[in-house]
Amino acid sequence: MKAVVFPGPEAIRVEQVEDPACGPDEVIVQVSRAGICGTDIHIYRNEYMSHFPLIPGHEFGGVVVEVGDQVKTGVKVGDRVAVDPNLYCGYCEFCRREQSNHCLNLGVVGVNRAGAFAEYVAAPARACYRVPDSLDDGQMAFIEPLACVVYGMKRLQVPPAEAVLLFGVGPIGLLLLQSLRHRGAGPLVVVDKQPDRLALAAQMGATVTLEAGPDLAERLRELQPHGFGVVVDATGVPAVIESAF
Template identity: 40%
Template sequence: MKAAKIYGAKDIRVEETSVPSLEAGHVLIKVDYAGICGSDMHEYMAGTFPIRTQPVLGHEFSGTVVEIGEGVTEMQPGDKVAVEPLIACGHCANCRRGMANLCTNSSGYGYSLSGGFAEYAVVREQNAFKLPEGMDVKLGALVEPTAVAVHAVRQSTLRLGDTAAIFGAGPIGLLLLQAVKAAGASEIIVVEVSDERREKALELGATHVIHPVEADAVQQIKELTGGGVDVAFDAAGVQATFLSGVSAVRKGGEFKVVSLWEQPVTFSPNSFVKTEAKITGSYAYVNLFPEVIRLLARGIIDGNKVITSLIPLEDIVGKGFEALASDRKQCKILVDMQLS
């Protein structure tokens, strides 16, 4: 089969490789769609993560079950599925506390195990979630990033009627916007430099959008909300959004960091000490795939509005990673395994 393998920064190659062996309790999936994630971009731009122990990328993917291993009881060939990439150990202290996303002994598809930027993948039965009849399979590739957004909102202090700001309107930012809207935020302010992404944010329910180069985002947010939002989310991961996000929340509010960072930030702790604002992080998700599948299947979160391109596997570098690096109009790019 063909698969996209990463060997270092700016070094991804589509190569022939063997199909992973089907084991007991596992299913063989013909991959239909796989999404390029922000964390994939981090590895492409800055080099591979220490957790990577094999080269086949791709942890946001959906497909069709073509063969089942011994002991599989809930899956049948022909089932359309979304794959949850995280495999928690189930035994460490964090797993026992119900925080499988923070498992200290985890593994995962696309990192330590062969991922979804390949024609076929073998996954554990419990990591494959059936898609309901009539749900577009390409939306299955958005279940994983949508779960990241939904988890962040659930972990935040946001309540019905609260105000929210989202810094960055890439895939996670736009999914956060929809999750915040579904949670009942009364005002949703999106801060984004791209004209196209700001327009998309308005289309998806933002009440206000701000270009942070042309306007003072913090000042505008405070004017719009009478002193700052209840919760701000960082979905960009750069110095400017961190500083603005911390300053944009009301006294006692929350700044929730969802993005991954290539560089450390410098800031004054006085910015939240004097306001008793909270800075919190959100990482991955815990037991959310069934709920997120329903949100996407029923259009409560519109995944199609986030997808900007479908590309063949052979063009994953030029039309995928390089396009995302250079073209701010792009948002979620999916590799479509049916294209050639």
């Protein structure tokens, strides 16, 4: 099959590689669509836990073309599935503390095992979720980042009509913004450095959009003199997180 390969840091090639083999508890997914994530850029620059060579790609959906003989989840050939790329062991100290994001044996599709920037990818059947035909392939590739946002919303427990300040409206920030709007939160004040992103945020339901600048704190105080009920960071920049306090 054809695959995108990172042969080493800061290198990328399209190569002919072996088709993946299907393990007994795995399925083979023919990839329909895969998203490019900020994490892929970190992997490319060798700033992440990956080893080279690697086929990247962890945000994807596709069609099941082969099912291992020990699979018990009911997934069938022809099913459209989205795949949770984070494969927790379930038995290490952290998994047993329900902190599986710290799993000592974590496998991640497209990060430390072959990913979805390829025609086919192998994945454990337990990580596959059937997708209805009402979602198209592009939407299917967005399920993984949206799942991260849905989990964040579960942790946040934002009450209706809560004033929210959101830093960063890249893809994750825009998904958060729409989720907050659906939750009934508002006003939704968003801050970013890029005017085009702010324009998109305004279309997607931001009440106020502000370009980051030296007078930001003052402008925020004018809008919400007693502060915001919830502040969300979707930048990952430590200085921004510190400023939220």
